[in-house]
Amino acid sequence: MARRRAPQRQLPPPGPRLRPEALGGAIECRSCGRRYVAERYAENLAVCADCGHHGNVAARARIAQLADHGSADVLRFDVSERDPLRFDDGVPYPERLARARAKTGVDEAFVVARATIDRMPVLLACMEFGFLGGSLGSAAGEIFIRGCDIAAAERRALIAVCASGGARMQEGIASLAQMARCSTGVESVARAGLPYISVLADPCFGGVTASFAAQADVILAEPGARIGFAGGRVIEQATYDSLPEGFQTAEFLLAHGMVDAVIDRRSLRTTISTLLHVYMRVGGTPPEYPPR
Amino acid sequence: MKGSIATTDRERAAFAAIELARHPDRPRALQVINGVFENWTELRGDRLFGDDRAVIGGPAELGGRHVMVIGQEKGTDPMSRAVHNFGMPHPEGYRKAQRLMLQAEKFALPVVCLVDTPAAHAGVAAEERGQAWAIAESLLCMLGLRTPIVSVVLSEGGSGGALALAVADRVLALANAVYTVAPPETCAAILYRDAGQRARAAAALRPGVDTARDIGLIDELIPEPDPGAHAHPRVVIAAIRGALMRHLDELCACSTADLVAGRQARYRTAGG
Numbered sequence: 001m002a003r004r005r006a007p008q009r010q011l012p013p014p015g016p017r018l019r020p021e022a023l024g025g026a027i028e029c030r031s032c033g034r035r036y037v038a039e040r041y042a043e044n045l046a047v048c049a050d051c052g053h054h055g056n057v058a059a060r061a062r063i064a065q066l067a068d069h070g071s072a073d074v075l076r077f078d079v080s081e082r083d084p085l086r087f088d089d090g091v092p093y094p095e096r097l098a099r100a101r102a103k104t105g106v107d108e109a110f111v112v113a114r115a116t117i118d119r120m121p122v123l124l125a126c127m128e129f130g131f132l133g134g135s136l137g138s139a140a141g142e143i144f145i146r147g148c149d150i151a152a153a154e155r156r157a158l159i160a161v162c163a164s165g166g167a168r169m170q171e172g173i174a175s176l177a178q179m180a181r182c183s184t185g186v187e188s189v190a191r192a193g194l195p196y197i198s199v200l201a202d203p204c205f206g207g208v209t210a211s212f213a214a215q216a217d218v219i220l221a222e223p224g225a226r227i228g229f230a231g232g233r234v235i236e237q238a239t240y241d242s243l244p245e246g247f248q249t250a251e252f253l254l255a256h257g258m259v260d261a262v263i264d265r266r267s268l269r270t271t272i273s274t275l276l277h278v279y280m281r282v283g284g285t286p287p288e289y290p291p292r
Numbered sequence: 293m294k295g296s297i298a299t300t301d302r303e304r305a306a307f308a309a310i311e312l313a314r315h316p317d318r319p320r321a322l323q324v325i326n327g328v329f330e331n332w333t334e335l336r337g338d339r340l341f342g343d344d345r346a347v348i349g350g351p352a353e354l355g356g357r358h359v360m361v362i363g364q365e366k367g368t369d370p371m372s373r374a375v376h377n378f379g380m381p382h383p384e385g386y387r388k389a390q391r392l393m394l395q396a397e398k399f400a401l402p403v404v405c406l407v408d409t410p411a412a413h414a415g416v417a418a419e420e421r422g423q424a425w426a427i428a429e430s431l432l433c434m435l436g437l438r439t440p441i442v443s444v445v446l447s448e449g450g451s452g453g454a455l456a457l458a459v460a461d462r463v464l465a466l467a468n469a470v471y472t473v474a475p476p477e478t479c480a481a482i483l484y485r486d487a488g489q490r491a492r493a494a495a496a497l498r499p500g501v502d503t504a505r506d507i508g509l510i511d512e513l514i515p516e517p518d519p520g521a522h523a524h525p526r527v528v529i530a531a532i533r534g535a536l537m538r539h540l541d542e543l544c545a546c547s548t549a550d551l552v553a554g555r556q557a558r559y560r561t562a563g564g
Contacts, residue, residue: 084507085498087496089483089484089496138564141563141564142564145560167451167452167473167474169474169479169482170483172472172496172497172498172499172503173472173498173503173504173507173509174507174563175473175563176451176455177455177509177559177563178563179431180435180455180559181559181561183428183432183435184435184556184559184560187432187436188556206424206452207451207452207473210423210424210428210431210452211428211431211452213424213428214422214424214425214428214429215428215429215431215432228419228423228424229412229414229418229419229423229427229452230412230414230415230418230419230423234478234481235414235415238415239414239415239416241416244416247416247419248419256420256421256422257422258422258425
């Protein structure tokens with residue numbers, strides 16, 4: 001008697017077909033584990049089609065996602081080596097910088113570009129989380145304020161996409177000074193009467209949140225992004241407080257009135273464009289910033 | 293060198309400097325206010341949520357000149373330390389400071405800030421009420437404030453929590469104070485994933501205020517008689533009074549526009 005075939009196991013609906021040669025470039029969603037061909041995942045802006053989880057986006061990819069096609073002009077500044085403390089935690093700090101550069105292909109934790117969004121002139125300043133945790137050092141601060149200068153001089157809106165662990169400990173007190181330094185950049189853009197929109201991506205903490213990230217006219221956050229000043233682990237250890245559900249997520253901050261909106265990455269460009277239309281009044285001149 | 297836990301002499305010396313700055317008998321903000329100023333009237337509350345006892349402030353007189361004094365108070369005994377939350381402000385503290393600074397601008401009072409905090413408070417409530425937002429607003433508020441600001445780092449200036457009261461036309465510091473990007477315990481947790489290696493972090497960070505002076509965050513160090521301010525609080529308070537009067541005389545002679553432009557130019561380059 002022929003054995004009955006076991007009923008076939010129900011498979012989940014087919015995802016993007018993985019061609020054998022593309023397997024090396026497969027990416028797994030960090031939340032639900034679904035696997036994607038890298039190109040397909042990037043096409044969906046690193047958002048999982050199944051669960052909506054927003055993956056990390058490198059600075060250059062972020063610029064490409066937001067800018068009009070072909071409009072982005074990435075600016076490179078000569079950021080000389082800075083090692084005020086001659087820091088060495090087993091690996092000398094310049095060596096760490098060199099490794100970060102090799103890994104990410106960018107010079108520093110900030111990448112700025114002239115671009116247009118829906119034909120409106122903007123200056124995009126995007127943080128590279130892969131570069132030493134997106135930490136804010138002296139060179140990164142320099143890139144940001146130079147970007148702000150360009151925005152003010154050329155009447156461009158400032159769009160900052162923030163993803164950072166905070167200050168760069170390896171630069172010590174010089175890193176702390178960047179909080180005030182970047183604030184002067186925000187100040188000059190505000191004084192020129194230009195809009196500043198910040199986008200908080202996962203994760204955004206410490207001296208970055210506590211300076212330019214929170215100083216924007218409009219603060220947008222990506223779904224599920226973890227945002228705050230002190231990290232949850234630090235808080236648990238310091239105070240023995242139990243952390244509430246969803247603590248320090250974008251949605252938590254929205255509920256507490258800290259951000260203007262939580263925006264899906266796939267509609268981020270549209271949202272920014274809508275806001276810029278309000279604030280830039282295409283072809284018009286923004287009113288002068290009222291002196292206090 | 294991985295695995296080497298032995299504390300070197302350099303690390304021990306660096307951590308001794310931190311401990312000296314944390315000495316419980318060093319003059320605290322309230323003592324300095326009482327010793328330096330006359331007729332201080334405390335004003336409380338941020339008009340938004342509550343009153344943070346880690347930040348105290350109000351108008352006072354200094355040698356015939358009216359000023360607005362804002363300080364971070366750590367407390368002097370176990371009870372008052374708890375009341376003042378060990379000098380670690382919540383967002384309300386920074387918002388109260390902003391309110392008082394804007395009031396000082398309105399009445400053309402110079403602002404004096406006394407910085408003494410290990411860090412801004414790390415807690416659930418502080419995050420819920422926007423600790424980062426409060427600090428970020430303070431930075432912008434101080435950068436644009438149309439009245440002179442002098443800050444004095446008394447003992448411990450830690451993290452953005454200290455910088456939020458130290459964006460000023462002149463920043464002075466007691467010679468044995470420390471000014472760091474984060475307390476050494478936090479740095480060790482971030483860099484070595486072990487808060488216990490705080491001495492190692494202290495040595496690597498060069499926490500002394502001379503480092504901050506070298507990068508332009510501090511202008512002048514106020515000398516302390518040996519072995520430190522904890523042994524001679526009255527001498528040190530008199531020195532603070534003298535330094536404050538001298539700097540306020542200079543700053544009050546400047547035009548407001550020059551002051552604000554100069555302050556912004558200064559922070560554009562500090563740490564660059």
